Amino acid sequence: MRIMNWRFFITTLALDLPLEEIVDEVRDFDERFGIILQKHVAVLGWWCILNFLAGIPGLALLDGWLWYFLLMNLVWSAINFAIALLMYNHVFYRRFKQGNVFQRFEVQRHVEKILLLNIGLEVGYFFAGLYLLTLGRLPDIAYPELWRGFGWAVLLQAVYMFIHDFSFHLLHVLNFRKCKPFLEEMMETQMEVRRQGA
Known part of the structure; x- marks a missing residue:
């Protein structure tokens, strides 16, 4: 497994993404x-780091529903950071580097499908957060502060991750559209070769 350098989180955000320029x-x-x-991993990593920086001291200073809110955010951040590490190692440094350009097109389409699955899960998390908030407002429920804190945390994570994944899905779609003329030309050439060979 490749070790992630902390400098990656700073330098990656400054990388230019030339979606309008087409040379090849x-x-x-x-x-x-x-x-x-890279930007997807870096932004997700920064979100986790910010949650850690707010959550760890917050657990020592706060109580009530805010304590449970920060606790749940720390759990989500640990999971998301583990996902960022796996993405860094698996997708970018292993699978993407292998194969020819057409296999990389397939990898990119696979990433789009995973992001759509994540977006659907985040909608489910949003409703789960609303459910937890509702539980926290019931008059006879045990530990109402726990349910409220967890509910707000799940809502926050769901909304942020929805925006995050939707934004990066859109970037992947825009990137693929820039190659669509090339792919259509390749398909036409392939069809022409088949017609002449038949």
Whole structure:
């Protein structure tokens, strides 16, 4: 497993993402795809770091529903940071680097599908957060502060991750659209070869 350098979180956010420039569709696609993946991991990592920085001292200073809110955010951040590490190692440094350009197109489409699945899960998390908040407002429920804190935490994470994944899904779609003329031309050439060979 490749070790993630902390400098990655700072330098990656400053990388330019030239979605409008097209010089070579395939090479530009590869470069943009790599940058989008790096930015995805970096932004997710920063979200986790910010949750850690707010949550750890907050657990020592706060109580009531805010304590449970910070506790749940720390749990979510630990899970999300583990996912960011796996993405950093698996998608960017292993699978993306292997194969030819058409396999990388498939990898990019696979990433889009995973993001759509995540967006659907985040909608479910949103409703789970609302459910937990509702439990916290019931008059005879045990530990109402726990339910309220967990509910607000799940809502916050669901909304943030929905925006995060939707934004990066959109970037992947825009990147793929830049290569669509190249792919259509390749398909036409392939069809022409089949017609002449038949």
